[in-house]
Amino acid sequence: MTKTLRVAAILLAVLSMIAASCSSSDDASDTTTDTAATTDEGTDEGTDEEPEETMEEGTDEEPEETGSEPAPAGDGGLDIKVGAILPLTGGIAGPGADARDSLELFFNTFGDGESITTPGGNTISLVIEDNASDPAIALTAATKLLEVDDVDIVLPGILASTGTAVGDALGDRDDVLLLSPSSCNDDFTQRAPLDGYARPAGWACSQTTHAFGQWAFEEAGYTAVATACTDYSFGWEHCGGFADAFTNAGGTIVDQIWHPLGNADFATYSTQMNDLSDAEAVMVLAVGGSVNPMVTSYADFGLKDSKPMLAGVTTMDQSALRAMDKSVALGTIGHSHWAEGHDDPNTIEFVTAYEDATDKIASYYAAGYYGAMQWIVAAADAMDSEFTPAAMLTTMKDGLEVDTAFGTQTMNEDGSMTMTVFITEVQEREDGKLWNVPIFQYDDVDQYFQFDKDEYLAQPTYTKDFQGAGVSG
């Protein structure tokens, strides 16, 4: 090899190792021991208790309204296999680990770690595959789940890209049901709905910000707000929901700043926000590894006091909050369909169990995958026919009320959730850990909320160029 090639080879080798160690760092530091803890718990419970008894202990709700109680129509005997394609390595391995931990918690708590028997007598088993945060690998994993593992239900991942890839590949098949508790592309349940697809315990990207935008104007009293969101489809849809709802309520979006996905230096963006003299507050969205640098920069530039931050779902999610400096995060107003500090008994039960098993407070990713399993159990027990993906989807949409980690949820005819959206504040728990506590809530929020469904669907999907009819470009 020539000298240049050798230099390039060694450079690539080092980069490869750095990438490997970075992508697994959260995983390695957090979940190596967490998994052991989870397994220990699972072993204890799996051997000491009957699965059915454990599930029944978990709830006091009416049988037809819960996934944790026997449903009268269910005669049992269904054998359902669930495959989860999670980003256990790659750019968002941290949230992927949260999702995996919650699935392991569910199957360890109610079964033997690999399968459970529901109160209705149905068997549900689980296979987890890594998609490395890469759609191409997610597609290969999906092929393996369908052809080798013969799964009936696929949970297609966290990122919009992996969700879209798997949704497109499997969406037209009638032998598999796609259930997405995290990936939130608006149009999958709006303008371009997929057959055999639903979001149990999930959300549409602009669903929560519709409520947040209305709250910012009507309850918080802001009239002029700027936004600073991540420059890709999730950012456009999440930010667009806020801007559209805020201007629809009567407010003005004075400016919109877009920062690149994966950015780690926010000094220039904080400077831009500092110059926005007309803005009374800034709605901020960052994802993954960008969250901490952005929130820290926002505080370091003194913006936290002069222009209060209105945080997007991922900005103050527990997955980021765990590693955040207390002085930076404390008191920040955010919003989400998940609030780990909510005093709902279902939420308390899940947060306690998750923390006991993993030593982490549950993030929305963890709650979402746990909630999706609660939906699957409830629907399996409520089914009065042989399992088919279409029959389970119909059962889910047919007025089923499920008590999930989020609280009681129902599903619309379009496969999206009607749920509570919380306005939250970052507070300090007695043990010094930070968490999101609800200070206001909107109940029964569907993906159109204050908008007329037909008019809403007639307007374009939120992009950087369209952030709502009331937002001037």
Added chain:
Amino acid sequence: MSMIESAGQARKALPITARVQLAMLAIALVVAFIFPFLASTFILRLVTLALVSALFAMSVDLMAGYAGLVSLGHAGVLGSAMYGVGYVASKTDGGFALQLLVGFAAGIAASVIFGLMAMRSSGVYFILITIAQGMIVWGLATLLVKITGAENGLPGIRRPVVVETEFRYYFVALIVVLVSSVGLFIVVRSPVGFALKGLRESETRMRMLGHNTTWLKFQMFMLSGFFATIAGILLVYLNEFVNPTDVIIASSALPVLMSILGGIGTLIGPFIGAFVVVFLRNYVSLEIDRWQSIMGLTFIFVVLFARDGLIGAVKKHWYKYLDSKGSGPAALAATEMAAPPLQSG
């Protein structure tokens, strides 16, 4: 023993090696055409992916291995072809022929632009320019939402009905990759191929000999881009999806890794490297969480202990074996040294 006799013996070693190579090639071809009837869809998909990756790696190796110019932005060419096909399939009513045409045009156009931008550079500057080229394509893929779908990508791409199953598409990919490999084989043995090797050894000397090295690099980009475009079209129909992940810098680095792993500067090396990497990446990851560490360690091991790649290591041991039998290159060279000089007059 005369010089002529020892030279004749030296030639004997080559037929043995060539016969082994031909036998292995024949076995590989037989296996390639038979195993789909025995393999699961999952394995078929992985092998198809490895074949397509091998073609992409060979196209990169044409530059990195033969010309000594490492491109870390070649996924930009591959991705341009993928987006070309994807745009027509996803956003228009264009049929398969139009999809192929636009995909091919996009890949070749990217090759022309990349070539024009980088043909006057070499060494580290060439690497930096190609990284920038890849980043430009990534930036466009991320920001041109109406054309590329940004992070959501372009869904709705479908193979023609006649090859829609993984089984049939495998044969399409196999035949296209085999024909392309023959094409690459011809290229590296053509005057252009030898000129590229000259470029690798000393660009200054090539210029002194009268070669227009700038034009040579542009030709190299076009040839490499042509095969990368074919790989892109095969890949987009394999995945039936394209998004910015296909054009990130890691997607450009991967074929370089494949080439170095298998044996850079050979055509079979990237082929073998692609199979190793694809199976490590996709198959081992299904069993082991730390698959990236295993891939990184494998790569470092090869760089440290088998600098000519897996093929180089195999060749080294094969020649050692032949030497032990007295018909290897070293044994024959020793015989040649011991032979009396030819009598003149």
